[in-house]
Amino acid sequence: xxxxxxxxxxxxxxxxxxxxxxxxxxxxxxxxxxxxxxxxxxxxxxxxxxxxxxxxxxxxxxxxxxxxxxxxxxxxxxxxxxxxxxxxxxxxxxxxxxxxxxxxxxxxxxxxxxxxxxxxxxxxxxxxxxxxxxxxxxxxxxxxxxxxxxxxxxxxxxxxxxxxxxxxxxxxxxxxxxxxxxxxxxxxxxxxxxxxxxxxxxxxxxx
Amino acid sequence: xxxxxxxxxxxxxxxxxxxxxxxxxxxxxxxxxxxxxxxxxxxxxxxxxxxxxxxxxxxxxxxxxxxxxxxxxxxxxxxxxxxxxxxxxxxxxxxxxxxxxxxxxxxxxxxxxxxxxxxxxxxxxxxxxxxxxxxxxxxxxxxxxxxxxxxxxxxxxxxxxxxxxxxxxxxxxxxxxxxxxxxxxxxxxxxxxxxxxxxxxxxxxxx
DNA sequence: GTCTATAACAAGATAGAC
DNA sequence: GTCTATCTTGTTATAGAC
Numbered sequence: 001x002x003x004x005x006x007x008x009x010x011x012x013x014x015x016x017x018x019x020x021x022x023x024x025x026x027x028x029x030x031x032x033x034x035x036x037x038x039x040x041x042x043x044x045x046x047x048x049x050x051x052x053x054x055x056x057x058x059x060x061x062x063x064x065x066x067x068x069x070x071x072x073x074x075x076x077x078x079x080x081x082x083x084x085x086x087x088x089x090x091x092x093x094x095x096x097x098x099x100x101x102x103x104x105x106x107x108x109x110x111x112x113x114x115x116x117x118x119x120x121x122x123x124x125x126x127x128x129x130x131x132x133x134x135x136x137x138x139x140x141x142x143x144x145x146x147x148x149x150x151x152x153x154x155x156x157x158x159x160x161x162x163x164x165x166x167x168x169x170x171x172x173x174x175x176x177x178x179x180x181x182x183x184x185x186x187x188x189x190x191x192x193x194x195x196x197x198x199x200x201x202x203x204x205x206x207x
Numbered sequence: 208x209x210x211x212x213x214x215x216x217x218x219x220x221x222x223x224x225x226x227x228x229x230x231x232x233x234x235x236x237x238x239x240x241x242x243x244x245x246x247x248x249x250x251x252x253x254x255x256x257x258x259x260x261x262x263x264x265x266x267x268x269x270x271x272x273x274x275x276x277x278x279x280x281x282x283x284x285x286x287x288x289x290x291x292x293x294x295x296x297x298x299x300x301x302x303x304x305x306x307x308x309x310x311x312x313x314x315x316x317x318x319x320x321x322x323x324x325x326x327x328x329x330x331x332x333x334x335x336x337x338x339x340x341x342x343x344x345x346x347x348x349x350x351x352x353x354x355x356x357x358x359x360x361x362x363x364x365x366x367x368x369x370x371x372x373x374x375x376x377x378x379x380x381x382x383x384x385x386x387x388x389x390x391x392x393x394x395x396x397x398x399x400x401x402x403x404x405x406x407x408x409x410x411x412x413x414x
Numbered sequence: 415g416t417c418t419a420t421a422a423c424a425a426g427a428t429a430g431a432c
Numbered sequence: 433g434t435c436t437a438t439c440t441t442g443t444t445a446t447a448g449a450c
Contacts, residue, residue, distance in 0.1 A: 008417055008450060028317035031238030034441065045419050050443065109366045110236040110314050122367050138383065140371035144363055145356075145383055148372065152359030156351060159316045160329050164347035165355065176345065176352055176391055183386035241427060252433060257429065 007043070014052050016042040021063040026100035029107030030060055030114065060108070064101045064117065078133055082146070082181040083174060085126070089154045090170045103158055122147060134185045145184045149177070221259050223249040228270040233307035236314030237267055237321065267315070271308050271324060285340055289353070289388040290381060292333070296361045297377045310365060329354060341392045352391045356384070 007013065020041035024033040035056050039046040053059040076084065089099070105121075108114040130143035153173070156162045165173070227248035231240040242263050246253040260266040283291060296306075312328075315321040337350035360380070363369045372380070 010417065013417080029236065029238065029314070031236065032317045035443090036441085046442090047420085047444085048418070051417085056442065106313065106362075106366070107236075107317050110234065110239045115366060115368070118366065119368050122363075123369055127369060138371070138379070141375055141379070142383060144369040144372040145360070145380070145387065147369065148359030148363045149352075149356045149387070150359065151362055151367070152355030152357070153352070155313075155358055155362070156329075156355045159313070159322060159325065160358070161322070161326050162330055162334060162351040162354065164345070165351040168348055172345070172348070173352070176349060179390035180352065180356070180387045183390040184383055242429090243427085254429085254433070254435090258433090263428070 013042070013044055013048060017044065017049060017052060017059070018063055021059050022100050022104065025060060025063055025104035025108065027103070029104070030111060031108070035059070057113070060104075060114075061117075064104050064114070066101065081129065081133060082178060085130075085146075085150055086153075086174060086177050087170050089150050090157060090168075090173060092170045099154060099158060102154060106155070106159075122151075126150070130185075142184050146181055149180060149184070153177075220249070220251055220255060224251065224256060224259060224266070225270055228266050229307050229311065232267060232270055232311035232315065234310070236311070237318060238315070242266070264320070267311075268320070268324075271311050271315075271321070288336065288340060289385060292337075292353075292357055293360075293381060293384050294377050296357050297364060297375075297380060299377050306361060306365060309361060313362070313366075329358075333357070337392075349391050353388055356387060356391070360384075 017038060020038045021033075024038050024041065035049045036046045038059070039049055042048075049056070049059055053062055091099075102118075105114050105118045109118065127140070127143045127147045130146050131139050134140075134142035134146075153165065156165045224245060227245040228240075231245050231248065241253075242256045243253045245266070246256055256263070256266055260269055309325075312321050312325045316325060334347070334350045334354050337353050338346050341347075341349035341353075360372065363372045
């Protein structure tokens with residue numbers, strides 16, 4: 001779909017296959033897309049998939065492993081982290097970051113492998129970083145609830161398609177999102193605000 | 208899987224097929240389960256599926272349409288609605304309400320039909336009821352964000368499997384959830400609490 | 415020698431004929 | 433209700449172009 005069918009370039013074919021797989025898996029899920037589909041999208045033959053990725057499962061693994069780097073979310077000021085997370089989920093410039101990979105994993109969550117990867121990425125990445133900001137008691141629970149909100153926002157926008165959320169920009173969502181995150185991370189229902197100088201800026205992500 | 212293989216009862220066969228389909232579609236998604244699978248679970252032949260439901264798609268439609276009644280969520284006091292929603296998503300008695308249907312729809316969301324049904328159920332049911340409680344400006348956006356939180360909680364528990372949320376009971380989650388809902392529904396970031404006697408108890412669900 | 419396409423295989427799917 | 437035709441799937445072996 002990118003070039004005339006003849007393209008004798010190992011790297012380019014590999015990349016085209018991977019990109020096509022990311023799009024297909026994200027929009028249709030693992031089972032609904034055949035290796036012939038992604039090969040056709042990439043403009044090459046299906047046999048190439050096995051030559052470069054070993055199997056369909058290998059292709060899926062390669063297409064879904066580069067989830068949005070959790071390291072990028074950990075650096076920077078701690079108080080601004082929720083905002084960074086929000087912009088990662090609802091990009092302003094229209095540039096999707098890891099939305100496709102997340103969708104691919106979710107739509108393929110009937111498979112244990114996809115579920116395991118989703119679990120790892122979520123727990124070790126997002127939730128661990130958020131737990132640094134949460135207060136006791138229930139630090140982990142608080143962090144996971146913020147993660148749930150982010151996950152829900154992403155899903156509402158991409159698959160459920162609720163009108164207001166799908167049309168809203170990050171700037172419009174941010175005030176509400178911030179208030180909710182503050183309520184979830186702070187003391188139980190006391191309406192604690194983020195401007196309290198707690199400064200938990202140690203970013204060790206201690207598991 | 209329920210009875211000896213011979214059972215000449217139209218209604219019982221129909222019900223057994225439907226129940227098996229709900230479980231299978233929820234745990235594996237539309238594409239991963241074959242009509243043979245659900246027929247075997249129901250203890251009948253695969254051809255019966257086509258006799259009773261017309262096609263595989265018809266079976267899926269029948270298995271996913273009875274989402275948790277949105278009417279049950281609309282009656283009762285308006286302030287208690289978030290709590291009712293939470294208990295619908297994380298049941299105390301271990302009895303999943305509409306979780307299976309939600310999972311089935313999500314795992315099959317690569318198909319436009321499943322996505323459309325998900326959209327309808329979400330928008331016309333949950334979000335419409337929640338919008339009654341939200342303040343301006345951004346009433347719809349506020350309601351959809353609460354819906355996103357609920358959706359995310361359900362997903363974290365069932366597919367992602369984040370530890371704290373999966374192990375928590377509704378009673379443990381409720382204080383945090385309530386604080387977040389209050390923040391989302393109330394005025395922008397002013398930390399408005401639910402105990403304000405706004406009393407929007409008109410339950411007309413005027414679409 | 416390396417990259418790509420053709421062709422064929424076994425297994426399993428849906429669906430319709432009996 | 434059973435059986436079976438037809439199609440699609442993932443995958444491999446083989447042959448062809450650069």
